[in-house]
Amino acid sequence: xxxxxxxxxxxxxxxxxxxxxxxxxxxxxxxxxxxxxxxxxxxxxxxxxxxxxxxxxxxxxxxxxxxxxxxxxxxxxxxxxxxxxxxxxxxxxxxxxxxxxxxxxxxxxxxxxxxxxxxxxxxxxxxxxxxxxxxxxxxxxxxxxxxxxxxxxxxxxxxxxxxxxxxxxxxxxxxxxxxxxxxxxxxxxxxxxxxxxxxxxxxxxx
Numbered sequence: 001x002x003x004x005x006x007x008x009x010x011x012x013x014x015x016x017x018x019x020x021x022x023x024x025x026x027x028x029x030x031x032x033x034x035x036x037x038x039x040x041x042x043x044x045x046x047x048x049x050x051x052x053x054x055x056x057x058x059x060x061x062x063x064x065x066x067x068x069x070x071x072x073x074x075x076x077x078x079x080x081x082x083x084x085x086x087x088x089x090x091x092x093x094x095x096x097x098x099x100x101x102x103x104x105x106x107x108x109x110x111x112x113x114x115x116x117x118x119x120x121x122x123x124x125x126x127x128x129x130x131x132x133x134x135x136x137x138x139x140x141x142x143x144x145x146x147x148x149x150x151x152x153x154x155x156x157x158x159x160x161x162x163x164x165x166x167x168x169x170x171x172x173x174x175x176x177x178x179x180x181x182x183x184x185x186x187x188x189x190x191x192x193x194x195x196x197x198x199x200x201x202x203x204x205x206x
Contacts, residue, residue: 020044024154027147031154036061043158045151046070047143056131056143060155062162066110069098071131071141075177078102082181085135090119090145091126107133107180124149133180 020034020042028047036042038061046057054073061068071086078084082102086109089095096119100109111119123129123145131141 023158024151025147026150026154028144029147029151031151031158033158041162043155043162045155049141054141056141058155060159060162065113067113067116068108068110069100070106070108071180072106073138074105076102076105076107076138076179078104078107078179078181080104084133084181086180087132087134088129089132090122090129093122093126102181120152124152135182136178136180138178138180 020032020036022030022032024031029045030047031043031045033041033043041062042059044057044059046055046059048055052073052075054071056069056071058067058069069086069088080103084100084102084107086098086100086107087095088098096111098109098111100107126145126148128145129143131143133140
């Protein structure tokens with residue numbers, strides 16, 4: 001019988017038909033590896049809130065120049081392709097504002113590999129991070145980073161071993177179901193020059 005961490009990793013990181021399995025667990029973080037939906041090898045880490053199933057993960061696919069971030073929640077119902085601003089604040093560091101795209105119950109965005117070392121340094125030393133969806137009614141997520149340094153190390157070792165891939169350093173609001181997007185969805189916006197770099201304030205709400 002598959003372990004609970006294996007099930008959690010699939011919930012946080014695997015779209016349909018991906019074949020991912022857990023290789024380690026540190027604190028609240030699963031380390032996973034396997035074949036993605038396009039057949040390429042994937043390395044990643046992720047964590048799930050057992051209370052409501054909301055999950056956050058990051059992954060690297062062989063041959064990519066970006067790290068992909070995914071947040072998902074079973075109660076979300078996002079129109080396909082909806083543009084969604086996401087703000088990540090790691091510890092007390094300056095927040096990162098990203099332009100994500102919604103896909104039913106998940107929000108996906110990416111970060112250039114050149115920017116990853118700065119994010120990773122913050123990710124390792126902080127005790128928690130906050131994920132905010134300023135355009136919608138979803139309340140901020142506070143995510144524990146217990147075990148994040150060891151999980152990042154494990155993901156880095158996995159990435160180093162990928163074929164043709166260079167190593168990289170690696171609760172609902174009261175009154176109804178919350179969503180990470182506004183009542184009038186906007187089309188996904190093209191990333192601005194330098195997207196992914198830390199900024200000092202979140203994107204304006206809609």
